[in-house]
Amino acid sequence: MSGLWQDKLRKIDPYVPGEQAQIPDLVKLNANENPYPPSPRVAEVFRTFAVDGLRLYPNANATRLKTALAAHHGVSPTQVFVGNGSDDVLALTFQAFFCSEQPVLFPDITYSFYPVWCSLFRTPYETVPLNAQFRINPRDYDRPSGGVLLPNPNAPTGIAENRAFLEDILAHNQDCVVIIDEAYVDFGAWSCVPLLEKYDNLLIVQTFSKSRSLAGLRIGVALGSETLIRTLEAVKNSYNSYTMDALTIEAGAASVEDDSYFRATCRKVMDTRERCAREFEALGFSVCPSSANFLFVTHPTARAKDIFLAMRARNLFIRYFDLPRIDNYLRITVGTDDEMDKLLTALREYLAQANV
């Protein structure tokens, strides 16, 4: 009889994140991390934190962090949800909002965790092909669905759409929850936050991992109508009452309150991105128009996978996806100017020697 227990285990293929190599002198441009440290106010929270208080459970509502975020976005704290990274928030939204028999819709080229959550929660879904320029056709979403999930800017392309474009999709999708995943929005894209006043079925997801340099601390955010946030809280409190630890609540709030540091850091990343986009073009690359902290590029003669491996051999880590339609592209995180210059020099040398 022994062994039957193994038949009761879940079989699933998990998401595979970007490699976290432990190599000295590594130039790490493969996980869309911010090259600049978090606000100095975060370090101050660590130094002054009342560690003895950790014997108590944290505030289950993470009120201090929600209040700071509500003030930042000009919404009510009851319109704010926080979770253990935006992946936790998105996993909860799948359970909270995609509860019909109709398929959820998202682009064929997008964050590769979306189909994994569909598999985990057995959520029916259909992918909608982007056009040849990796753009969304809003009319493809004019049909009944279990929900719409769009990243803006999209990943791994970095392409963002404007207000009129996004509101058009929302206006045509009033019978399901529409989630806009704004993980990269702070690097120059238009945020849907102003649309919250008008659309009760709109949920916006953001993260502290990119623009706030806090990937290591795990903070994700959702903004939406009170109905959506209340539903999300009920599901979260049916999963884990205390997802946010006491330090994270304080450090996250300190980050939000330092708006000038936040803006200056995003500006530096955007400036480097624009300069490097021109430099990649000078090397012959085609560069997707990016509103994110990464560039999605392809070369007319040098193969993406070969470039990826050649750079990896020089401890320059960038991201290559062996996936349909994008298997000749590279996703390059925007690092410091110095890191980008190292990569550009190596690319210049490689392209000269490779005789491509």
Place this chain on the structure above:
Amino acid sequence: MSGLWQDKLRKIDPYVPGEQAQIPDLVKLNANENPYPPSPRVAEVFRTFAVDGLRLYPNANATRLKTALAAHHGVSPTQVFVGNGSDDVLALTFQAFFCSEQPVLFPDITYSFYPVWCSLFRTPYETVPLNAQFRINPRDYDRPSGGVLLPNPNAPTGIAENRAFLEDILAHNQDCVVIIDEAYVDFGAWSCVPLLEKYDNLLIVQTFSKSRSLAGLRIGVALGSETLIRTLEAVKNSYNSYTMDALTIEAGAASVEDDSYFRATCRKVMDTRERCAREFEALGFSVCPSSANFLFVTHPTARAKDIFLAMRARNLFIRYFDLPRIDNYLRITVGTDDEMDKLLTALREYLAQANV
């Protein structure tokens, strides 16, 4: 057409945790928190932590914490899983191991989050009544099931069973995963860790929230065979790649490495518990034999709910459950000797005045 989106939302009744009141001079004995601070080594981690490194994602495998736990328990790091509190770990185990059509079995009186997870994940389940003394009858579990879930010590009774008793249940349940929830095991109960060598279908869940005074930091643990841990990792990596933040990994490891502080703190709580059990008995209470950091008590004449409300009015918070079979019981967390003396004095006064 507007409003149809609301039909696609999840309807669910969440778990309700113990009240986290913000009152000065509160004696808080309602959430089984530890009255003593975490190890001084945890504070040291906060003071010396390299905050700038938070711009990077944490180690997705939480290797440093797993290695410390493996050494502590005498198992391989591949037999260790960590999560965002033991509620996160338990939520993942439901998704990973309870994947058949047969009902999962757990006691009728136990941690009230279990049926909430069953509801969230639509896991079939049956509760098995404890006997009149709140003890498990092992023979009740001698039948095909989707899984067995037993807390040891049980909550809210505090009653623990011994090695022979637990191994008997395991030996009779070789066709499903058996989970022993050891949230309170460090306060004098026998841990099932030595049984891991013999039973590949045994999963043990522990927490840093009670015996390690780190409720505020959110660390849960699972120990089991490599097959079980691999399955749990696959489900976790299909839900959220990075559940453990960088600070928590380091602080958790520092706590595990300070074994003498850990043992001394548990010993203090147990000493206070034993003294207070006798004091409660002297006041006329019946006290369940506790191997946890709380006492489950009932009085022959004074009603539990009345006592609860009278103590609450004096800023002495204890826990009352308005649930079948236990609605005349109180769960009292073991605090410092000083806190317990305040409660005992108030109880003595109340019982004298109440004329019960």
